[in-house]
Amino acid sequence: MNAIAPFEGIGASVKRKEDLRFLSGRGRYTDDMNRPGQTHAVFLRSPHPHARIDAVDSAAARAMPGVVAIFTGADIKASGIGGLPCGWGVKNKDGTPMAEPAHPVLAHERVRHVGDPVAMVIAETRAQAKDAAEAIMVSYTPLGSVATVTAAVAPGATEVHEGVAANTSFDWHIGDKAITDAAFAGAAHTVSFDLVNNRLVPNAMEPRAAIGEFDPTNDEYTLYTTSQNPHVIRLLMGAFVLNIPESRLRVVAPDVGGGFGSKIFHYAEEAAVTWAAPRVKRPVKWTCDRTEAFISDAHGRDHVSHAELALDKDGKFLGLRVQTLANMGAYLSTFAPAVPTYLYATLLAGCYATPTIYAEVKGVFTNTVAVDAYRGAGRPEATFLIERLVDVAAKATGIDRIELRRRNFIPADAFPYQTPVALEYDSGDYQSTLDMALAASDWAGFEARRSAAAAKGKLRGIGISTYVEACGIAPSHVVGQLGARAGLYEVANIRVHPTGSITVFTGTHSHGQGHETTFAQLIADRMGVPMNQIDVVHGDTSRIPFGMGTYGSRSLAVGGSAMVKAMDKIVLKGRKIAAHLLEASLEDIEFEGGKFRVAGTDREKTLTEISLAAYVPHNYPIDELEPGLEETAFYDPKNFTYPAGAHVCEVEIDPATGQTEVIAFTAVDDVGRVINPMIVEGQVQGGVAQGIGQALLEHAVYDAEGQLLSGSLMDYTMPRADDLPNVAVSHHTTLCTHNPLGVKGCGEVGAIGSPPAVINAVVDALRDYDVTHINMPATPPKLWGIINAARPALAAE
Structure with a gap:
């Protein structure tokens, strides 16, 4: 061209x-729009993580000034509309379908997480709707709850959904267990570790909003919404929830201020305002506030895993075994089952020629907000596990961490390369990308910088992450066999x-x-x-x-x-x-x-x-x-695309406070043909910022009962400008072989490659403190505790 x-x-x-x-x-964002005669909706949400709804008394609220209507879960159920659908189904090891309990638009009879919507108040103004919502009296009987996957699968745990044994939606696997077990039996070295991939709240700049409108003259519905895929919303909401022919349902997503995956899904509020519009005979507008977003927007990540790697005497990988408990939250969100299965376990080969891999994944219900795709969706979780495991293996075997990677990289002349976990990579050159990253980050000169930092009383570390991911999700006939309920x-x-x-x-x-x-x-x-x-x-x-x-x-x-x-x-x-x-x-x-x-x-x-x-x-x-x-x-693509790269992070830790400063970050990515280098650079920098946030700062924390403790920007630590370094971005290009542009995708690489690079650097900085692994986020109190616990032993030496 x-x-x-x-x-x-x-x-x-x-x-x-x-x-x-x-x-x-x-x-022109959704909240900027005001339709003629519009009303305003506010949702009354459950304060309980799990409870029975005994009664909803809205009499006083209905009599308040400006109130147009109040709807409850009973009203929704009586209207005969469907619940929110899941767009991807997976099967258990034995071939049976996953457990897929109903997800009502408004909770009826039972609430299952803090923030579950119980009633919708529609009034002339938002303030009047909020006042009326506070006047609704709901009688609850609190029930037992589970907030973590380990608690949810424990014997005798409370059932989030009646009849779902061990709170497990699916027990899925991929790979050949027997062959993988045999590889471990004959290995010269085996290493293992346990890790948590922390739960995140997306926090897009623009909160979600929706306006439902009905035109009785032509029997047409319009939904204005903050969505990443308006046609999918029209399909899911029209066909599966409201039973509206697509020809009479228009969905408009105007300017949208960020999504990061959290605006892919079909949410209850979209269906509720569209359903309510003809009933009140006026448009219905809802705008989420930031606090509400913490308990209503789908969260991301939240895996608990055990990983094992088998190596021969020369450090060549022989096999990988992984067991993961993936938190689904209280309901199955639109694409949730795909994230810890086909978007995660199929990437466990990473950049490496590992002959055999076996992974088991359980999708587990808890009394928390639903978990779904968040920037990278499964690939950051896979990359973090692999790249931390490689560093653990390097330390255990005494092989340099760069050399261990080189020995196990898929050779550049081996493409197309069939991995043992379903995917076939079409192109790549991981050695050259690594060489570029080492040169750009001055890896060879690091020890001098470590010594200079030590002279100032700082602990300096350097970490690397080499990754591959899958983008351009497709082809339709393949993903259909894997459980996707739509063409891609x-x-x-x-x-x-x-x-x-x-x-x-x-x-x-x-x-x-x-x-x-x-x-x-x-x-x-x-x-x-x-x-x-x-x-x-x-x-x-x-x-x-x-x-x-x-x-x-x-x-x-x-x-x-x-x-x-x-x-x-x-x-x-x-x-x-x-x-x-x-x-x-x-x-x-x-x-x-x-x-x-x-x-x-x-x-x-x-x-x-x-x-x-x-x-x-x-x-x-x-x-x-x-x-x-x-x-x-x-x-309709013939295959996924496979961006890859090498990220290098350099940190300094103040041992007196545990505070970590990211000194430098280098990203070398292979995203195929680059159309606009400036835009690609911005995408990579943004992803790296989110990855640093996950590694050092962000964590959605629930207490044991299911109350969200980090439920606002005062408690949930988003990275600020002064938490981030200048990110040096460059590219090493191999073209995608099966699309006409040769492009691979750049939107998520920063969030995929950066978290393990950061944590590998933190662990390296603490090399004298006998640290093998640190779960994210590596907060100052966590690091200060590690340093101070080790000081007596170091002094004794």
């Missing part, structure tokens, strides 16, 4: 088109207007990634049209043919590939028109730089001339072609 200008084509760091409206306050293709519609400007309609959705710029660059590069004449439209099911949204770094790999297919159709039709106008054969017409040319001559027509001829067909091959210049294409 040839760029039309050095500052706009593929590979150019074009400034983001969309930022002008964001920075000038002209963004993408759709693009490209409309060339009569005067040559272009509108692109994409089924992906932008919520901060810069799609309006990147996609415009892609179109400009192929079609030869300046970017200021290209519009990218997304987020409205009434304007887009269909689409599966944005998550799993799929936008370019899947959505961009659909655009390439649509552009190929446009160019082919344009060549046919040009052949007619230029009185040449189709085979002689070339297209480049926005011009159709007869090969070997100066006879040509511009795209504008061709598009005008298509819409004003006075001289046109009318018997062969329809008028107009617009094409739609669907793209």
